[in-house]
Amino acid sequence: MAKVEIQSLKGMRDLLPEQSYQWQFVEEKLRKVIESYGYQEIRTPLLEKTELFKRSMGEVTDVVEKEMYSFTDLNGDSISLRPEATASCVRAGMQHGKLQQQIQRWWYSGFMFRHEKPQKGRYRQFQQVGVEVFGLQGPDIDIELMLLSWQLWQALGLDNVILEVNSIGNLTERQNYKQDLVKYFEQYKSQLDVDSQRRLYTNPLRILDSKNPEMQTMIAKAPKMLDYLSKQCQQHFVEITTVLTQLKVPYRVNPYLVRGLDYYNQTVFEWLTPDLGSQGTICAGGRYDGLVTQLGGKAVPAIGFALGVDRLIDLIQATQIKFTPPALHAYWIAIGEQAQQQSWSLQQSIRQALPQLRLLNNCNGGNFKTQFKRADKSGALYAIVLAESELEQATVTIKPLRSDEQQQTIQQTELVNYFATIIRTKDNQ
RNA sequence: GUGGACGUAGCUCAAUAGGUAGAGCGCUGGUUUGUGGUACCCGUGGUCGUGGGUUCGAUUCCCAUCGUCCACCCCA
Numbered sequence: 001m002a003k004v005e006i007q008s009l010k011g012m013r014d015l016l017p018e019q020s021y022q023w024q025f026v027e028e029k030l031r032k033v034i035e036s037y038g039y040q041e042i043r044t045p046l047l048e049k050t051e052l053f054k055r056s057m058g059e060v061t062d063v064v065e066k067e068m069y070s071f072t073d074l075n076g077d078s079i080s081l082r083p084e085a086t087a088s089c090v091r092a093g094m095q096h097g098k099l100q101q102q103i104q105r106w107w108y109s110g111f112m113f114r115h116e117k118p119q120k121g122r123y124r125q126f127q128q129v130g131v132e133v134f135g136l137q138g139p140d141i142d143i144e145l146m147l148l149s150w151q152l153w154q155a156l157g158l159d160n161v162i163l164e165v166n167s168i169g170n171l172t173e174r175q176n177y178k179q180d181l182v183k184y185f186e187q188y189k190s191q192l193d194v195d196s197q198r199r200l201y202t203n204p205l206r207i208l209d210s211k212n213p214e215m216q217t218m219i220a221k222a223p224k225m226l227d228y229l230s231k232q233c234q235q236h237f238v239e240i241t242t243v244l245t246q247l248k249v250p251y252r253v254n255p256y257l258v259r260g261l262d263y264y265n266q267t268v269f270e271w272l273t274p275d276l277g278s279q280g281t282i283c284a285g286g287r288y289d290g291l292v293t294q295l296g297g298k299a300v301p302a303i304g305f306a307l308g309v310d311r312l313i314d315l316i317q318a319t320q321i322k323f324t325p326p327a328l329h330a331y332w333i334a335i336g337e338q339a340q341q342q343s344w345s346l347q348q349s350i351r352q353a354l355p356q357l358r359l360l361n362n363c364n365g366g367n368f369k370t371q372f373k374r375a376d377k378s379g380a381l382y383a384i385v386l387a388e389s390e391l392e393q394a395t396v397t398i399k400p401l402r403s404d405e406q407q408q409t410i411q412q413t414e415l416v417n418y419f420a421t422i423i424r425t426k427d428n429q
Numbered sequence: 430g431u432g433g434a435c436g437u438a439g440c441u442c443a444a445u446a447g448g449u450a451g452a453g454c455g456c457u458g459g460u461u462u463g464u465g466g467u468a469c470c471c472g473u474g475g476u477c478g479u480g481g482g483u484u485c486g487a488u489u490c491c492c493a494u495c496g497u498c499c500a501c502c503c504c505a
Contacts, residue, residue, distance in 0.1 A: 007495085062430095063504075084504095117431090119500075119501095120500095130505090277500085279505080281504070367462065370465095373465055374465085385464080
């Protein structure tokens with residue numbers, strides 16, 4: 001590792017040019033699918049008042065309690081880097097009157113910040129792409145989001161993923177359930193592991209997705225949320241699973257699936273992969289009908305999901321999908337001062353005529369040998385040569401660098417046509 | 430926040446039961462001064478993450494610190 005005095009912050013990564021293409025590739029695929037469903041992009045600030053997250057996510061969640069990048073700004077206000085974007089979307093929707101008896105289908109993409117201990121698939125600055133829908137109550141929109149997310153994986157060529165769904169009911173149902181659950185686990189209090197004992201009174205639902213194998217039999221016999229659902233919630237849930245079955249979505253009902261954030265109700269879902277170690281959730285979402293009122297607005301039903309782009313890319317790399325950025329079409333070699341002078345105007349006109357052309361200009365002079373070496377290293381498909389004899393005859397020499405074809409010398413006036421053909425054939429391969 | 434592994438050249442990694450380090454790849458140049466890629470040859474590269482301690486002497490042992498990785502926790 002190079003010795004530099006100042007390094008990047010812990011858990012925050014540089015994406016170097018050789019990686020950024022992968023990100024562009026994934027971002028582009030995601031955007032295309034989401035927009036094909038008619039969703040519109042919203043961009044909100046990275047900084048918000050700390051209170052927004054406290055009120056939306058719940059004071060006792062780890063994220064709010066100890067993972068936020070919060071500080072006091074020059075006015076004395078407590079502000080925070082966003083740890084997620086749902087709260088910001090709700091805030092923006094309310095602030096601009098977009099949630100008044102309207103339907104909104106929004107999506108966003110951006111960095112989130114959580115001061116966690118980094119590990120695989122978990123970074124302090126990480127990118128989420130998410131979708132938030134406001135004003136729709138029925139199970140149809142729940143289904144839409146699950147199908148939309150499914151299509152994202154298909155667009156990316158990921159097939160080793162599975163959807164888990166559950167319903168955590170409405171507030172009163174969940175409270176009843178929590179009470180019974182606590183009662184149940186209290187009987188075995190001494191047998192609970194340390195984590196579960198702590199969770200018993202802070203977040204009892206979390207005991208259910210404990211990874212400790214010794215806890216599993218006890219968990220299996222615990223009361224299940226699905227038995228506590230009202231008729232209406234049950235119906236809502238059944239309609240969802242019926243469609244999932246009909247469409248052969250790879251899914252299973254996980255009665256222990258819960259949510260880390262307080263604002264969720266009814267439908268919750270997660271997409272999981274076995275290929276990423278312990279951070280196997282690539283996408284998670286659910287309904288949050290209560291959040292808008294919780295933030296002081298009129299009740300608006302809402303549902304959304306967020307996916308971790310970092311994890312998606314890790315996953316795509318693990319499953320060996322190749323990312324090859326498109327090669328340069330040409331590298332421009334100019335020998336001598338006069339040729340260099342003329343190159344500027346020739347390049348200018350070919351670039352204007354062919355905006356898709358990827359052409360790298362040789363800088364820093366050099367003889368034939370060095371310029372050709374650079375041309376080769378650039379990965380360009382062709383070298384375009386302008387030297388003394390070409391200057392005299394108003395031609396350029398074009399040498400293929402990736403095939404055995406002969407080089408040829410053409411009139412400078414033919415350059416645009418020549419490369420128009422190359423772009424057409426090469427870029428469609 | 431808890432636990433474990435690990436930091437040696439730009440990259441991937443060796444070595445030294447404590448005597449200041451090597452290889453491959455890369456990079457530079459040459460064989461080849463209007464033609465790259467292959468081959469061969471030459472060269473370039475490191476206060477062994479940082480700070481302290483033990484020692485005649487530390488990259489090696491000890492402590493601290495920073496960072497990376499993995500798991501728990503939490504979560505996307």
